[in-house]
Amino acid sequence: MFKIGYRTIKTAIGTPVAIYIAQLIGLHSFASAGIITILCIQRTKKKSLRAAWDRFVACLIAMAYSYLFFEWIAYTPPVIGLMLLFFIPTTVALRVSGGIVTSSVIILHLYASNSITVDTLLNEVGLVVIGISVAFLVNFYMPSMDRELVEYKNKIENLYRIILRELSEYLVTGNSIWTGKEIIEADNAIKKAVYYAALDLENHITGSEDSYYHYFKLRERQLAILKRILPLAGKMDLSEHEGSREIGEFIGHLSDNVHHRNTTEEHIKQLDDLLDNLKKKEIPSNFDEFERRAALFQLGKELRDYLVIKSTVKPLPFTKIKQD
Known part of the structure; x- marks a missing residue:
């Protein structure tokens, strides 16, 4: 057909x-x-x-x-x-x-x-x-792409919730059967979303309606950070919970707040306080512990970058399309 x-x-x-x-x-x-x-x-x-x-x-x-x-x-x-x-x-x-x-x-x-x-x-x-x-x-008549843009926004945010939730589960409990397929799905969804957002931008003669394009490009940068975080999580000493539980619980909180609204100021402060407390812990006594501690702080830095990116999200246009 x-x-x-x-x-x-x-x-x-x-x-x-x-x-x-x-x-x-x-x-x-x-x-x-x-x-x-x-x-x-x-x-x-x-x-x-x-x-x-x-x-x-x-x-x-x-x-x-x-x-x-x-x-x-x-x-x-x-x-x-x-x-x-x-x-x-x-x-x-x-x-x-x-x-x-x-x-x-x-x-x-x-x-x-x-x-x-x-x-x-x-x-x-x-x-x-x-x-x-x-x-x-x-x-001059171009069909509205609002529905496609909102659907991709919802899909990407749902995938991010799953990714963060699974990462949190692993860091807190040390158990996970996650395959990581949501990373690939999010990557594909973002590419399609950027394409549709670019078309939508081309249909505005003044070029002022770029909020969706800006939003999806920021999500693309955030996904690159999540890809870097995953191998860092694998280096954590989960048996001794050297800060991994605290970071995991924080990530779990982030998974409940994946949306386009800007709530990052509070989250950045919480993350900074968490990392400051980890710095006060006893200095590692051997290289392996030091490497794990370094990976933990690097993971924290990546999370901060993730949040800073979200802080630059522009308000998205109001739409009557139902959002999940």
Whole structure:
């Protein structure tokens, strides 16, 4: 079973509309307006706006070059190749190379006309304006991604709760049958969430709605810390509970507070107090104990970094979508 996406639907709507308008006002080669629309429909609003600008400027350049080369040299295939040697580098230099394919339609129209007049140029401008305008208008509607973003937020937070809870269980009791699969699941979920958040950001012309993208990128950094914490936990001397129980209980408390709201100031203070108390313990008498103590403090430092990252989370937009 195949799936029809929004971009396909927009193309199916915009193409005949552009052709109809061009045909209605009597433009020659009116079907080309539909081709230009197809080439201009993009995945996001920002890309659509950029594509419209690139194609319009590139088409104007193409008309100017076509007049110079065809009228001043000849209407022959070698001249087309010669013109492209100048036209393509020009669009690249002006950073409108995205309009090369669309401009090719205009170039071939002018070549086939065998005579470039004011009316011919106005006809091509009309095709370009109609094709680009229709594409931009149908592309202006973008489906809301709020549901996907909230679902990924909830999924990632639930996975973090499990990871922290299992880590806490191991440090407090020394027992765990955890496979660690939630680490992989969280990694995959964050990658997809960042992708959707980036698309959502591209659909805001002003670029001001970046809170979800910022949130998921911070979760990505936190996951990297959790990955570093796991091997450190394996170095703890759980039989003697050299601070591992206290750290484990603290992590257990964090697992109950995995959400996007900023409550880190209190947690950072608790962690600092815990580490200060551990510093007052007797200095290790051998290298193995010293190594375990060092791993414990390194784990504490990683936890502090984890919390500091959370303190920079921006408030997420209000949504009526039910959150777990």
